[in-house]
Amino acid sequence: MSSPYQQRFEHLLDSLNAALQPGEQFTLGYSAEQSRFIRFNHAKVRQAGEVAQASALLRLVREGRQAEQQLTLCDDPHLDSQHLHQALEQLRQTLPLLPLDPYLQLDESAWRSHSQQDQALPELAEVLTLIEREAGDLDLVGIYAAGPICRGFASSFGAFGWHQANSFNIDWSLFHDNGQAVKANYAGQTWSAKAFAERLRQAREQLAFLGRPAVTLKPGNYRAYLAPAAMEEIAGMLAWGGFSAQALATGNSPLQRLYNGDVRLSPLVSFDEQVAGSLSPAFSNEGSPRQDLRLVSEGRAIERLTCARSAAEFTLAANGADGHESPCALSLAPGSLAMADVLERLGTGLYISNLWYLNYSDLPAARMTGLTRFATFWVEDGQIQGPVSTMRFDDSLYSLLGAQLEELTREREMILSTSTYGQRQTGSSHLPGALVKALTLTL
Structure with missing residues (x-):
């Protein structure tokens, strides 16, 4: 079963195919995400939010000329189709003004690609609990980002690609009282509380060494x-x-x-x-x-x-x-x-x-x-x-x-x-x- 994001992309594609005129070719790119962001300071949540966004990149090609336009999408399929048609019309008006593109080369094969990676993302409560347990007494500064990322591509030649994958990324630094810091990261698609806790412990161990007198080396x-x-x-x-x-x-x-x-x-x-x-x-x-x-x-x-x-x-x-x-x-x-x-x-x-x-x-x-x-x-x-x-x-x-x-x-x-x-x-x-x-x- 296709995801809601893929369904929206396919709706745009159907609308674009219906509006195409003889002699025109197009490519349509699609990007979307639904991300949760958490910012930390002193190992405490200082800012939390979510971002849901999608955009499309339309390229129109005719008689050796090409032009493209990017547009931001919303949750209204009718309104998105309307904006896509407006972009198509603007590109039609632009193309005759452009020179021939000597290096224009389109893939005219009707290739198909589909990947949907639905690995479970960590529960936010689990992430916060681990940070509190392993680094709650430290000056941890960082950002957590997680959620699905989508990419799509289609062309008037019948090519169609869809990619959707869940991922998480925790990027942080542990600061010593002397201003030095240990930087660390844990990211991937398959969450392991054990692996994340081990990264935190390794960073803590390195932090302790930063309290020793600094060594100055000669070139x-x-x-x-x-x-x-x-x-x-x-x-x-x-x-x-x-x-x-x-x-x-x-x-x-x-x-x-x-x-x-x-x-x-x-x-x-x-x-x-x-x-x-x-x-x-x-x-x-x-x-x-x-x-x-x-x-x-x-x-x-x-x-x-x-x-x-x-x-x-x-x-x-x-x-x-x-x-x-x-x-x-x-x-x-x-x-x-x-x-x-x-x-x-x-x-x-x-x-x-x-x-x-x-x-x-x-x-x-x-x-x-x-x-x-x-x-x-x-x-x-x-x-x-x-x-x-x-x-x-x-x-x-x-x-x-x-x-x-x-x-x-x-x-x-x-x-x-x-x-x-x-x-x-x-x-x-x-x-x-x-x-x-x-x-x-x-x-």
Whole structure:
């Protein structure tokens, strides 16, 4: 049985098909959510609310020209259809004024995709009780977001995709009296009170170490462990054109040398775009089915993310990437290092929970710079000595995930996007931690 959101989307589609004129083609995108948000301060609820919203993106195509318009929807099917027809008429008036689009490429196949993931979300009372029990005496600041997210796509060629999934995301920091903080997150589609309580306990343990005298290090190379949250910041930088067909074709990718075959990453490194089973829909916002892709295999570049426009411009095969050609469900294969053994294997060096404010200092060399901030510790002989004062690192991905990579952890963390700008997002990363022989700190 289809959900109410899918029924509303199908009603819009029927209305649009009935209004289409000869020679016209369309694509219709749909986004909706029903989210509960809770903000915490000092581990107490400070703000609570719900957001229910839906929008549609209509693209009209005729004789090599295209134009699109986004509209906000309401709960009145008749009114939504009326607004959709008004948008259609405005696009009809706009199209003759536009030049031909040389890279317009439509998927004319009548593909079908349907996914409805109805895993039970946690009861809010359970979440609040756990926070009170595990961190009620602490200065916990954070946000909880949960609820279903929907995405739909249809075209005049008969394509139809529907994706609906429940998810939750708890993003928080524990602040010490000295102003330092431990940042943590628990997110996913399958709730585990035990796993959430364990994350809270781990954060509490790290918070205690922040009370020790800070360790100041000199610039130099240090053995280091990068936790999954720190790896997520690095993976986020790779999303800026790293695997993009357009960026690679124009020489603007940070992984240009990797895809050219000039360098390799460590054989331990295999990156996939793992759409199946993720929170992201199995179709792009441009209207193509998404595929699971092996982007990097054992250190060698294999496939790239190619949207329809890049396929037309550079004579490539499209593989369902969105227009920005960033991963929607990036997965880094695990290694063999147990997280319980990380401190022992690290020995003496840096334990880095998070990285902050990353940017490229040398894009062609895949060289990144950023700050250590939340809960970075100095470790000696497998024992945490104290927090490290904030420092800047500057190092190349070809080093960190290349010659200097010693091992990846066996356990991985599923990290969902915390972005709520405009709407909750569906992007995710599935990442292990990384033990590296040397990380360069510059100041």
